[in-house]
Amino acid sequence: xxxxxxxxxxxxxxxxxxxxxxxxxxxxxxxxxxxxxxxxxxxxxxxxxxxxxxxxxxxxxxxxxxxxxxxxxxxxxxxxxxxxxxxxxxxxxxxxxxxxxxxxxxxxxxxxxxxxxxxxxxxxxxxxxxxxxxxxxxxxxxxxxxxxxxxxxxxxxxxxxxxxxxxxxxxxxxxxxxxxxxxxxxxxxxxxxxxxxxxxxxxxxxxxxxxxxxxxxxxxx
Numbered sequence: 001x002x003x004x005x006x007x008x009x010x011x012x013x014x015x016x017x018x019x020x021x022x023x024x025x026x027x028x029x030x031x032x033x034x035x036x037x038x039x040x041x042x043x044x045x046x047x048x049x050x051x052x053x054x055x056x057x058x059x060x061x062x063x064x065x066x067x068x069x070x071x072x073x074x075x076x077x078x079x080x081x082x083x084x085x086x087x088x089x090x091x092x093x094x095x096x097x098x099x100x101x102x103x104x105x106x107x108x109x110x111x112x113x114x115x116x117x118x119x120x121x122x123x124x125x126x127x128x129x130x131x132x133x134x135x136x137x138x139x140x141x142x143x144x145x146x147x148x149x150x151x152x153x154x155x156x157x158x159x160x161x162x163x164x165x166x167x168x169x170x171x172x173x174x175x176x177x178x179x180x181x182x183x184x185x186x187x188x189x190x191x192x193x194x195x196x197x198x199x200x201x202x203x204x205x206x207x208x209x210x211x212x213x214x215x216x217x218x219x220x221x
Contacts, residue, residue, distance in 0.1 A: 008188050011135060011163050012067035015179050023067075028060035030176045036129070036167070047121065055119060059129065062117045063165075066131060069113075071161065072188040074135045078109030079151065080197050085144060089197035093149035100146045110136040130168040137161055139185070150194030159185045 016023045031037075037056055047055065079085055088100040113133045118125045138160040145153035162180040166173050189195075 008070050008072040008190060010067065011069045011071055011133065012064065014071060014161065014163050014181075015067060015165065015177050016064075024057070024060045024064045027064045027176075028056060031060055031063065032056065034167070034174050034176070036169075051121075055121070059117065059119060063129075063131070066113075066115050066117075066133060067165070069133075069135070071135060071163075072190070074111045075109055075137055075185060075189060076151070076195055077111070078137070079144065080195075085146065085151070085197055088146040089149040089151075092146050093198060098147070102144050102146060104139070104142045104144065106138075106140055107142075108136065108138055110134065132164075132166040132168060132173070134164045134166075135161070136163075137185075142185075146197065147194065149198045150196050152191055152194040154185060154189070154191070156185050159183055161188075 012023060016026050037052065037059070082104070084102050084104070088102050092098045092100055111134070113131075115131050115133065117129045117131070119127045119129065140157035140159070142154060142156040144151055159182065160180060161183045162178070164178040165176045167176055
């Protein structure tokens with residue numbers, strides 16, 4: 001997790017809506033539509049009805065847990081690896097009171113995870129479900145404020161977030177759920193007192209610059 005001030009919206013709430021209906025129940029229906037347990041066969045075919053239902057509920061619950069990812073963390077991590085922002089962070093960490101605005105044109109920030117879930121029956125693994133979860137931000141333009149080595153503010157144009165959950169199967173990949181929406185990045189990122197853009201060893205310098213900044217007028221780069 002990055003240094004966001006508090007937890008923000010997750011992939012789970014983005015994909016499933018976070019409404020009154022149980023999220024595991026929604027995922028369970030998606031998995032049932034693709035008859036995933038039936039496709040596995042083997043030891044699962046010998047389960048009682050109650051055992052089959054328990055396995056399905058467990059798989060749905062575990063799959064829902066894969067979605068507990070803060071979308072703001074994905075966005076911030078992408079910015080933390082951007083060369084212009086890192087350079088600005090180093091300059092503002094060295095000079096007390098210095099503030100810079102880094103303008104970024106149209107850009108994309110994406111993250112792809114490939115988690116797995118092992119399904120066990122009587123302590124024996126009968127199948128490994130392999131997923132692919134992608135989180136993609138398409139940002140039209142952004143102006144990010146950097147001070148004392150930290151990301152402290154943002155002004156952004158249009159921003160579109162796309163999240164997709166895919167299950168990899170021998171018969172071919174199955175897209176379980178996908179959502180694409182325009183979002184306000186201010187809602188998914190809480191800057192608090194700023195988010196560090198520097199490695200841990202550089203933060204002491206940034207902290208010193210912050211303590212001295214009351215005596216210096218800000219500079220905008």
